[in-house]
Amino acid sequence: MAITVTGASAGSLNQFNQIQTRVNQYDQQLASGKRINESAIDPAGLQVFLQLQGQELGNNTAIKNSLDGISALQIAEGSVNQVNDSLQQIRELSVQAQNGTLNSNDKASLQKQADALLEGIKDAISKSSFNGQSLLSQDGELKLQTGPGSENSQNITTYNLTDSLEELGLFSIDITESAALDQLDNAQNFLTTVSSEIGANQNRLDSTINQLSETSLNSAEAVSRIGDTDYAKTLSERSAALVQQEVGVAMQAQANANRGLVLNLLAS
Missing domain, CATH: 1.10.287 (Helix Hairpins)
Incomplete structure (x- = not known):
């Protein structure tokens, strides 16, 4: 049996x-x-986990992109400040050069100093770049991917300071003439506007980084709860x-x- x-x-x-x-x-x-080592354990949970994980990675990359943008703006701001400092020195030379007690040799010497400062301004503008991207030598925009989605982007403005200052007559200035002070004032007013725009872009990127950091932290916590x-x-x-x-x-x-x-x- x-x-x-x-x-x-x-x-x-x-x-x-x-x-x-x-x-x-x-x-x-x-x-x-890891709680979910294979899809059979929790198919729905795995799908949510992967979505949140992708969002977290995208946010972290966007934060890095935004920080790169801030670094570029800080370089541009430093160069603009350097140009402003040179303009202030040229202004002092111009005030001195218009003093009637100076002879022609004295004024020529002051003009030579001003010309050297102007060359320094051109040099500072041309060397203002980030990762090979010119910041102050051409008008345009640098697009930053500041979020995980294709619609999440911000643009930072680049400037052609050389052409703009040339149009204001800065690089052909005669510091012995009374009109020189007005030309210098116009150049400094223009740079003030540029500095304000750079600062506004920095503030916007700072705000974006704060938002991304908060979202990334929340995503990381959710990923941990689901997947760990x-x-x-x-x-x-x-x-x-x-x-x-x-x-x-x-x-x-x-x-x-x-x-x-x-x-x-x-x-x-």
Whole structure:
């Protein structure tokens, strides 16, 4: 007579295998630190996890882009300040050069100093760049990707200070003439406007970085809640599964003993 596995015995074996699968999952979660190591564990949770993770990575990259933009603006601002300082020195020379007590040689010497400062202004403008991108030598815009979506961008303005100051007559200025002071005033007023625009762009990027940082922090917390292993909970569930597993082993052993007893009775 053939001895087959009874329904109760088969059920115990199936339950044992299920518990072993859960124990293996718990061990993997504890080892990796990740709650979702395969899509079958939580398909919906995995989808949300990946979306939030992508958003977090995009925000972090956007923060870096915004910081690069601020660095570029700081370089431009430093160059504009340097030009302003030179203009102030030229203004002092112009005030001095228009003093009637000076002779022609004195005035020529002051004009020579002013010309040297003007060359320094041109040099400062031409060297104002960030990663090879000119900031003060051409009119235009630098586009910054300041968010995870294609619609999240900001532009920072670049300027052609050389042409603008040339139009104001700065680079052909005669500091001995009374009109020179008006030309210098116009040049400084123009640079004040540029400085204000640079400052406004910096403030806007600072605000963007603060918003991105807050969003990134919230996304990171959500990613952690969904995807990271809760060690206390997992250890507790693993311990409970091991107890169930031991019970299952005992039940299977009892079932095997019962089958052995039947065989002994049949053989006697």
